[in-house]
Amino acid sequence: MRPDPKHPAPFPLPCNPPMSRARFLRLTAATMAGFALGTPTAAARVGSAPSAALLTRPIPATGEPLPVIGCGTYIGFDVARDSAEHQRLPGVLQALFDAGGSVIDSSPMYGRAEAVTGELLAAAGSHGKAFLATKVWTRGRAEGIRQMEESLRRLQVERLDLMQIHNLVDWQTHLATLRDWKAAGRVRYLGVTHYTAGAYDALEAVMRAEALDFVQINYSADEREAERRILPLAAERGMAVIINRPFGGGGLLRRLRARPLPPWAAEIGATSWAQVLLKFVLSHPAVTCAIPGTSRPEHMADNALAGTGEIPEPTFWARHSVDAS
Structure with missing residues (x-):
């Protein structure tokens, strides 16, 4: 459904007042200054442990x-409980938590992923360590509520x-419900998602x-x-x-893995192509968190290292292009 910009908000709550242009420019300038010094920005340092730990950035609201x-659960967590893939998943979550991470993102669209995630967290007693995000992906108020209850x-x-509205499906209906749920304390934050630039106008x-x-975007x-x-x-x-x-939609990481790391990767503390690509994403000051999906503990640990140490300034990538064509 394409939204109508003229349609009034169902519940015009001023929970996130628009940021002024002056404030945005000040925040951006401060972020760029932190990048230029080669140290974590003020945003990255909020609540974070020593420099070797996973950096954090504030939720603006x-x-x-x-x-x-964080960790995405698409494909990787949609596995049978008696499979070899399932046996690796406790290690994935442990690697995330050991690194200081918390964000786990899922959806009803991902098959068994929500149930597998819930079972793994319960078995390890780790619900308190997780920032759990999922989505509503259906049409109609009653069906949306049923699906969210099931999640x-x-x-x-x-x-x-x-709780996020997956790919903007029936977003006006679900946004009204989510505002009710947020007011009632059933969700802490609400949002929308898409995965393709073709939907950016909407x-x-x-x-x-x-x-x-x-x-949430690509x-x-x-x-x-x-x-x-x-x-x-x-x-x-x-x-x-x-x-x-964060690894692109055309097999970018798979293509890059066949190549040696360039010498400039050491300048930003990257020891793998996955870390290079994640540091690229985190270089943009508007990005709060990246959620590469994986079903392997060693990949989760490697991904988390991208969020430690230096995050390069955006201009770094003008000098050092990532091209796997």
């Missing part, structure tokens, strides 16, 4: 620090950290018309369309940004 690397049951929680209209806590070294309008608008409107395709 509240200032709550969020670790900059709570599968994830084995009474309240979610973040996404931009929603972002301009509505007060949202989070936006952004990578080979999918940079979000830089034009979506990322600056998120910063202006005070919305946290989760990146759901």
Whole structure:
């Protein structure tokens, strides 16, 4: 459904007042200064442990620090309980938590992923370590409520950290419900998602018309369309940004893995191509967290290292291009 920018907000709550241009420019300038010094920015340091630990950035709506690397569950967590893949998943979550991470993102669209995630967290007693995000992906108020109730049951929680409207499906209906749920304390944050630049016109209209806590989008070294309008608008409107395709949509990481790391990777403390690509994403000051998906503990640990140490300034990538064509 394409949103109508003229349609009034169902519940015009001023929970996230628009950020002024002057404030946005001041925050951006401060972030760039931190990058230029080669140290974590003020945003990255909020609530974070020593420099070797995973950096955090604040959720604009509240200032709550969020670790900059999380874990997506698409494909990797949609596995049978008696499979070899399932046996590796406790190690994935442990690697995330050991690194100081917390964000785990799922969806009813991901098959068994929500249920598997909930079972693993319950078995390890780790619900308290997780920032749990999932989505509503259906049409109609009653069906949306039913699906969200089922997500709570599968994830084995009474309240979610973040509920998102998946790919803007019936977004006006679900946004009204989510505002009710947020007021009742059933969700802490609400947002919308998409995974393709072809939806950015519709996404931009929603972002301009509505007060949202989070936006989840695709952004990578080979999918940079979000830089034009979506990322600056998120910063202006005070919305946290989760990146759901940090390794690109065309097998970018698979192609790069066949090549040796360039010498300049050492300048930013990257020891793998995955870390290079994640540091690229985190270089944009509007990005709050990236959620690469994996079902392997060693990959989760490697991904988390991208959120430690130096995050390069954006101009670094003008001098050092990531090109796997």
